[in-house]
Amino acid sequence: MILPEPSNCGLPGFELEMSFSPAMYITKPGDLAVTFWLNNEEVATRHIKPIETNRPFGTFVSLIDDFEFYRVFGNDRVASHRWNRITYAPVVHDRITIPPHHVALHSLTCMDPERWYTDGHLRPEPMFQFEADTATLTGDVQVRHLQIIYDQTDPPYVTERIIRFRDTPAFVEIPEPSLADRATVTFNAPSSEQLGLAISNPNDHANRIELMLNGSPSRTRTLTLPPNGQVVQMMEELIGHYHGPEESHLFIRGDLPFAAIGVDIGFKRIINVQLHLEGIVKQKRPVPVPQFASGGGWATEIIIHNPTNTVMTGRVQVFSAAETAVPAVLNGIEATAFEYRIEGGESTTFSSRRLAS
Numbered sequence: 001m002i003l004p005e006p007s008n009c010g011l012p013g014f015e016l017e018m019s020f021s022p023a024m025y026i027t028k029p030g031d032l033a034v035t036f037w038l039n040n041e042e043v044a045t046r047h048i049k050p051i052e053t054n055r056p057f058g059t060f061v062s063l064i065d066d067f068e069f070y071r072v073f074g075n076d077r078v079a080s081h082r083w084n085r086i087t088y089a090p091v092v093h094d095r096i097t098i099p100p101h102h103v104a105l106h107s108l109t110c111m112d113p114e115r116w117y118t119d120g121h122l123r124p125e126p127m128f129q130f131e132a133d134t135a136t137l138t139g140d141v142q143v144r145h146l147q148i149i150y151d152q153t154d155p156p157y158v159t160e161r162i163i164r165f166r167d168t169p170a171f172v173e174i175p176e177p178s179l180a181d182r183a184t185v186t187f188n189a190p191s192s193e194q195l196g197l198a199i200s201n202p203n204d205h206a207n208r209i210e211l212m213l214n215g216s217p218s219r220t221r222t223l224t225l226p227p228n229g230q231v232v233q234m235m236e237e238l239i240g241h242y243h244g245p246e247e248s249h250l251f252i253r254g255d256l257p258f259a260a261i262g263v264d265i266g267f268k269r270i271i272n273v274q275l276h277l278e279g280i281v282k283q284k285r286p287v288p289v290p291q292f293a294s295g296g297g298w299a300t301e302i303i304i305h306n307p308t309n310t311v312m313t314g315r316v317q318v319f320s321a322a323e324t325a326v327p328a329v330l331n332g333i334e335a336t337a338f339e340y341r342i343e344g345g346e347s348t349t350f351s352s353r354r355l356a357s
Contacts, residue, residue, distance in 0.1 A: 001086045008118050009110035010064045010080030018050045019102040029053055030090050030097045037085040056106055066173045070159045073307045075345035080116040130169040133354045137165055141296035144328055145200040145230040148287035150314035157305040158287045166297030172270040176287050179257040181279035185250040195235040198291035199260045201225035207256040213239050214249045230321040232291055257281045259288035299353035306342040315339045316350055
């Protein structure tokens, strides 16, 4: 499909139909890989899952870079990619996946078409450069965890940006995790050596956390996190060196709700590992940030966005792994808690990274 004019749309909407043979009832319907182009230059490829089979369904595809996506929830314009052509092809992951034998694109729309911009660039300029002072690049890594306390009824949107400066500089952005009493981490066994997990206990009581890894043999481990405590370890530290199925699952269960994130730390990149949560807490609680690293070539930035039309206030509270409120340096100020006031539709950032003067 070719557009008459190039588009900046960052959230194109598709109404399409993916038709499969009757064999889909004993197999698994495959995804559709959609590639966006600007003339003959590839811009991005995204996958669309068959939400419905053999009948039309609607879905959106994001062309927004991870570090820009939080802006969608505000009122500002959002940087995207410029494109004017779409191609698509079936994706087959394994032997039990079948591709669609027919794909019909019924309509293509754009969500909020006036919000997107590229400033003439194919890709938006990065929001920051990999620059920091000596204190950030040297010394030991300090590990903390945070709680974002808010005074209003509805919570802010919180995104954590973890930045690595040593080796090959890289960063990852992680949306704040929901509190839950069960979580499942799905990973490929060869990547277990570089998979890191952070679990925090934002409760006033100790929390017994049970870890169970599938495989042959399966493995279990029980941790007890103190009130407002935390554990940050690589997968091998948690359950030992592991060789199992190509797709493995780590099941996490807590006596009380907990917060957890996973990151795949590679030499060239850092990737957020999605966790499947169950028993999500619905009532008002502080927003948890299970991992906060600074120093030793690492930095963390916390982006707090106010999605409402009124002023939002609160504070960022810093804790050590052993439940104690401890100081951290954010935005050049050392404290155990940092107050914020954010106008409607705006954002503020707390950063442990200090730029060289």
